[in-house]
Amino acid sequence: MRSFTYERARTPADAARIVASHPGARFLAGGTNLLDLMKLEIETPTHLVDVQDLKLDRIEPTDAGGLRIGAFVSNTALASDERVRRDYGVLSRAIVAGASGQLRNKATTAGNLLQRTRCPYFYDTNQPCNKRKPGSGCAAIGGYSRQLAVIGSSDACIATYPGDMAVAMRVLDATVETVRADGKTRSIPIGSFHTLPGTTPERDNVLDHGELITAVTLPALVGGTQVYRKVRDRASYAFALVSVAAIVQRDGSGRAAFGGVAHRPWRVEAAEAAMPRGAVEMAKAVFADARPTDDNAFKIPLATRTLAAVIAEVKP
Amino acid sequence: MASESFQFSRREMLMSGATTAAVSTIAIETADAAPPAQALPTYQVALTVNGKPHALTLDPRTTLLDALREHLHLTGTKKGCDHGQCGACTVIVNDERINACLSLAVQHDGDAVITIEGLGTPEHLHPMQAAFVKRDGYQCGYCTPGQICSAVSVLQEIRRGVPSHAQVDLVAAPQPTGAEMRERMSGNICRCGAYSNIVEAMADVAGASA
Numbered sequence: 001m002r003s004f005t006y007e008r009a010r011t012p013a014d015a016a017r018i019v020a021s022h023p024g025a026r027f028l029a030g031g032t033n034l035l036d037l038m039k040l041e042i043e044t045p046t047h048l049v050d051v052q053d054l055k056l057d058r059i060e061p062t063d064a065g066g067l068r069i070g071a072f073v074s075n076t077a078l079a080s081d082e083r084v085r086r087d088y089g090v091l092s093r094a095i096v097a098g099a100s101g102q103l104r105n106k107a108t109t110a111g112n113l114l115q116r117t118r119c120p121y122f123y124d125t126n127q128p129c130n131k132r133k134p135g136s137g138c139a140a141i142g143g144y145s146r147q148l149a150v151i152g153s154s155d156a157c158i159a160t161y162p163g164d165m166a167v168a169m170r171v172l173d174a175t176v177e178t179v180r181a182d183g184k185t186r187s188i189p190i191g192s193f194h195t196l197p198g199t200t201p202e203r204d205n206v207l208d209h210g211e212l213i214t215a216v217t218l219p220a221l222v223g224g225t226q227v228y229r230k231v232r233d234r235a236s237y238a239f240a241l242v243s244v245a246a247i248v249q250r251d252g253s254g255r256a257a258f259g260g261v262a263h264r265p266w267r268v269e270a271a272e273a274a275m276p277r278g279a280v281e282m283a284k285a286v287f288a289d290a291r292p293t294d295d296n297a298f299k300i301p302l303a304t305r306t307l308a309a310v311i312a313e314v315k316p
Numbered sequence: 317m318a319s320e321s322f323q324f325s326r327r328e329m330l331m332s333g334a335t336t337a338a339v340s341t342i343a344i345e346t347a348d349a350a351p352p353a354q355a356l357p358t359y360q361v362a363l364t365v366n367g368k369p370h371a372l373t374l375d376p377r378t379t380l381l382d383a384l385r386e387h388l389h390l391t392g393t394k395k396g397c398d399h400g401q402c403g404a405c406t407v408i409v410n411d412e413r414i415n416a417c418l419s420l421a422v423q424h425d426g427d428a429v430i431t432i433e434g435l436g437t438p439e440h441l442h443p444m445q446a447a448f449v450k451r452d453g454y455q456c457g458y459c460t461p462g463q464i465c466s467a468v469s470v471l472q473e474i475r476r477g478v479p480s481h482a483q484v485d486l487v488a489a490p491q492p493t494g495a496e497m498r499e500r501m502s503g504n505i506c507r508c509g510a511y512s513n514i515v516e517a518m519a520d521v522a523g524a525s526a
Binding site for chain 2: 001003004005006028031032035036039048050052076079080085086089092093096097099100101102103105106235236237
């Protein structure tokens, strides 16, 4: 691990200001992903700004009838919250489908959103990777790509966003709240928070350097049955090959977001009108622009069948 | 130079190889006498470990795991993968189990840590330790301290109503069933494959059947 300096910020704006003024600085929340990457020298921050004292660890109701989840709320605390388990079950389900109990105790809401891809070529510093070292090439294209993206990828990068929580937030239409160094705040719809790789795969999301996530807000209830279904190589403690977060209404209409298939949680709102006609019709629209590799083409029928299983599970 | 100078104990050899273990108190005193070209930053960290307060001066790169093992010499907590994949380093911090390898010691200033050494003693085993012995919940034993810290926390998490992937009804209180315990222990890997005996030990303590 490279040497760095450390400090604890006192307020969110303070944290944003400190990171914005150090090019090599990073926010430190739970650290479960960042430290792993620092040990491998994939991340080499020169200064860490710990955000644990910012009082961003609460879950509060919003005036709009939803919930405001502080950025520092742990994954365990969020999944355990009585209101979340009762009203936003897909979020609780998605969180407990990911990582391990130990990691969920430490990992935070904002950190989960910001976790980096688990593409094996991103992790192997002996390999070219445009995300880790822009311009170096992509060893995953033509390499071992079974886990990687089937849609929304580019000639520069086929990495996937690895998380589960954000897939549920995508189907719930959550909003990411941030503060910048000048104290200005902004609200980013989760659908435009994570970016596609395009020609700048080194970017995972739209945040500026020094812009701090302060909360994620959930809108008021939408009714329906909420399901999170994850398919992986082992029954627990593994990243998704494919996952589906869905909210299905009694009349068969609904919405669904897919994990494990793209550089961000994948949701095609225009395809959702096809949900009452079944999973095959809807998935055809969702994956119309898919560009899978030979190794991961199986993800498209797998996603279709997973969606079919979700719809079947909800049917009365 | 006398040949004795080159005789190190196994532990000293291991310590000298632990590059991330960073600067011990003694090393800092030496550094004061002859400062290196660019002094490494150090930070004061107060930890309460197994009920005892400790004040440490640490390089910020020091993980909680290395602080426990290399600085406080509590070597019961094991380093397995050092990347949060195996669970051998599981300790209980402020009543919650975490991977000590994926946490910096400086993040824990003021925190209360319980390691395997704080759960029980050879004379007075923690009920979970006794159950592991009775049920043969290990073979080589390397993952065992992490397994036991995790197992103790799992039963507390079930009592606190923390949900799991194995739960059918998300709103209902979770129960210490075999399926629940297997799911909740998935962050602790055992290469010897003692899993079924570990679940039996946990069931004994929970007063349930595996």
